[in-house]
Amino acid sequence: MGAKRALGRWGWRLLRQEWREQLLILGLITVSIAMASVLATAIFHAEQPPSTFTGDASYRISVFGDETETLNDKLARAQVAFPRAEVTRSIIASRDGAGQDFLIEAPPSASALGAEPIRMIEGRRPQSEGEIAVSTSLAVKLRIPIGSTPILNGQSLTVVGLMEDPSAINREFAIVHPAHFLGAFPSARTSDFSGSDHAFLPDPQFATLLVSASPSEVNSYLENSDRPGFADYSNVEGLTFADSARRVAVLAVFLLATIVMVEIALLCSAGFVVLGQRRIRQSGLLSAVGATPRHLRQAMRLNGLVLGFVGGSLGVGLGFGLSLAGRPLFERLLTQRIQTWSVPWIILLPPVWLASTTGLLAAWLPARGVSRIPIVDALASRQPIGRSTARWGLVGGLAFIGGAATLSVAIGSNATMLAVVGLVAAIAGLLLLTPALTKAAGRLAPRLPLAPRIALRDLARHPNRTAAALAALVVALGIPVGVILTSTSSDANLDNAGPNLPDNWALIMPTITMHGGHGLADLGDHTGELEAIQAVLPLAVLTEIQLAKIPEALGSSARMPDLFSTVTATHCQSDGDGFGCRAGPRDTAWVATPNLMIALGLEPDLASKPVLLLSSRDEAVNIGFLQNGDELPMTPDVADLSPYRAVPNYFVPEASMVDQGYEPVLAGWLLTNPSTITAEQSKQLFAAVSGGSSSDFTQVIGQSGIARDESLLAVEVQQPDQNDDDIRRNVLIVGVLVSLTIIAAMVSLLRVDSARDDRALAAIGAPSGTRRKIVASTTAFLGLGGSLLALPGGYLALVAITSDRAGGYPYVFPAAQLAILLIGAPLLATLVAAILVRRQPASLAANIR
Amino acid sequence: MSILDLQGLSKTFADGDNTIHALRDIDLRVAAGELVAVMGPSGSGKSTLLTIAGGLEAPTSGQVLVTGRDLAELNPDERAGIRRRTIGYVFQDLNLINALTAAENVSLPLELDGMKAKPARTEACTMLERVGLADKVHRFPDDLSGGERQRVAIARALIGDHRLILADEPTGALDSVNGEDIMRLIRRACDDGAAGVIVTHDAQLAAWADRILFLRDERAIDHAVSSSSTDLLLEAASGSGTSGGQGL
Incomplete structure (x- = not known):
């Protein structure tokens, strides 16, 4: 004990003597732990459990009406099944004249479960009929400040407040008072639902239930004994298990922090080697008067441990402060509110432990080195010169070669894990080779100045x-x-x-998806926008783009007469078991008219080709929405089509469209200008389709070259390289x-x-x-x-x-x-x-x- | 002509509110070919006198003239030039550069003065041979014994055309035989025209000097001129009966 006290005193004196070097090591540990803590906090916030916003609720159930049970009936049954439940009715809505959908919701005024679905920013919650509060992002998009009276889903409503969803602060939605929801938006799907055309049609009205219930209670509700065997479309989201995601996040932080600390350990290790060399004589003196090698090792390792612990503690404190200061930034990045004292307490201690371990490990080998110096050499301040580089060089060389070989094998067999193992081994080998390489480099020294x-x-x-x-x-x-x-x-x-478009083309298209959506002709007159576009580019030619509308598909629904389907194609990847689609986005096929073909620089004869579908790819596809949502596998005829990414890979020849009984529907225009469309002209085009305004309300997605606002139309010009x-x-x-x-x-x-x-x-x-x-x-x-x-x-x-x-x-x-x-x-x-x-x-x- | 001329040299150090006088009004003139031994008890200011003479630090008052040039009037680069061309310094702690071999350490003043590495090293090897380290030229200081390191330091001080040799306890790590060998080297350098100042506690080594300066209580209290006394000292020390400068 006395020896330890003496060595501790010696260590403390050295700590004071070598304060510059110690401070450097301490600073490295502190800064890295602070950064790791900030990162951990950010990830922790990014994975906030749903309970942060949903209170005591254990499940969120999205309930839709279906052909056997209306939404109202389902909600009535839910009130019986779940004594503790909150109901939020919602309806998909849009502002008249605008293509963008959003939700109007009716959350309860007071939460029985302690949930916080709404946070008022300005104004108040809707209280009476005809009032609405909108999220700030929706207010900006639709230009509906407090006091405005937009017409939403045919209803004239007065905006009385601005609010946000704390769990998704950019979410575009609106709320009305629950007592007035049904009056304002009567259910569209209670009486005229008929049989076979439901498959792809979303119910415009649904409800979200937040319930505090057991799994069996939820299952019992979903199974509904009155309708045995019927598949319910309700979507159930467990809210109590999401902590697993947070555990994964914490683990990820630890892994990252460990990598950082390995880096810091390497740095600090070099520092301790230097400190060890400075202490050689004193170590020799201690050994000469009876200190054992163990004592010497302990003194330096204790030094590392203390620096690690102090650095870790300071780092956590600094990181905590930075996290608090950076909360607004986190909120903006994560698009959700963070509670002031929502701190990852659980990951405060491990960084201190990690830092202490780092300090200890960094001092480990240098301490061993110091303790092994012969006493006489130490007394003469004779520094140990590394003599064992050859052995480690050999190990490093073998690890490098082995890692590279493993990597090579991994590439051949697409084995990701093997590739990681190979990479780690090769890099470790490279690092182990470093001492030998350093020594070899030293042989060049005599030739240098x-x-x-x-x-x-x-x-x-x-x-x-x-x-x-x-x-x-x-x-x-x-x-x-x-x-x-x-x-x-x-x-x-x-x-x-390749690029999306040539620099002298522009696409003028609706902001909504055309298949399963509205046609331009259904959504009003665009003469004004087209004239504005022509004013910007007087020499440009506008060529109509058409889609092939399928009369027998979804649009036949009497309930949704405005909606229809057009021919689409899904690129198929063989699943190895005959023909079948495994993946691929759904591409809308344009109608190949002679004019469009000429405008695109293609052969006008393509318009009269007697084939169902043309493609630039020699690959099988599924043609979608042909018969009530059926898909038809086929191999389209290959043609040399447009190389531009914004132009589809698929075309339905005009002649073939007529033969199939499909109808042309206007979907937009291809603008071809004799010269390059300048950035200024692009801006003017965006403004032209936005009703002449390019104010803050015009959501110009600048980099993507797409203008988008409440207008129907969007303009796409050549995008800078993504x-x-x-x-x-x-x-x-x-x-x-x-x-x-x-x-x-x-x-x-x-x-x-x-x-x-x-x-x-x-x-x-x-x-x-x-x-x-x-x-x-x-x-x-x-x-x-x-x-x-x-x-x-x-x-x-x-x-x-x-x-x-x-x-x-x-x-x-x-x-x-x-x-x-x-x-x-x-x-x-x-x-x-x-x-x-x-x-x-x-x-x-x-x-x- | 005097190579080193110290006039009215004083040096004080501040220690809190106190002022410590390390040297007080010292005069010393060392001519070419002359070797002066500085003796005195610990703390009498011997090493301080040497560092001031070598241009490593400035006196509080007084003048330091090396080959007639007042060091106080030179800028740092000019003083460095004097140190590498004119002064050969043997430090008490030797101050060899651990990253350089024995030959490179010895050739350092020549290389610093612009000589190409190869001829500088050839000269260094010759000098190392003279101090008995011909087989150690490629060794690093850490691989040498204390005595060998001391001889490397002496070789570094003697190489080139150094006209002033300053040595602070130059034989401190050596046995009497090796110590005498080193003194012979320094004596010979002085006989060849250099001026030498050595700080020592050892009366036997001081006997190699032409004059002995005793420092006590910061002052040069005895400026002894030794001719016969030196011979007596040497005879007593070595029994050879030869005076200084008759060695190597």
């Missing part, structure tokens, strides 16, 4: 601490390199798909900053015990810039070494990530970005080092005796 020679020798003579620093740098550079390579490759893959430039730019910036920080930290640590050398050099007459040159050389060697190792690491990551998509992701070399990261960052660090480092030690005589 004095300053780089001293720098390289210093790095090479202590391969373990250099390797730890390089490993940290490789991880810091390798991750952004991997991300840049992968996203560039992904973009290169996307580029093969690529990951932003992601790469951000990753590049973060990568450069992180690597600069790491280089700075590492150089500070590695050069800290060189102060004596600096003074000695100055004392024997070294020019004043020598010290600067040495530090700059150390920085350059470290940075470039990290870059050289990070590049293969990044490519290995690209290989691993794309292993299951062979051929889809081309191999790329984004020279500019890689140069910025792998050459620019080290050079910048070198430059900064050269500028910041003092030319000459402050005191020459100090310690020069």
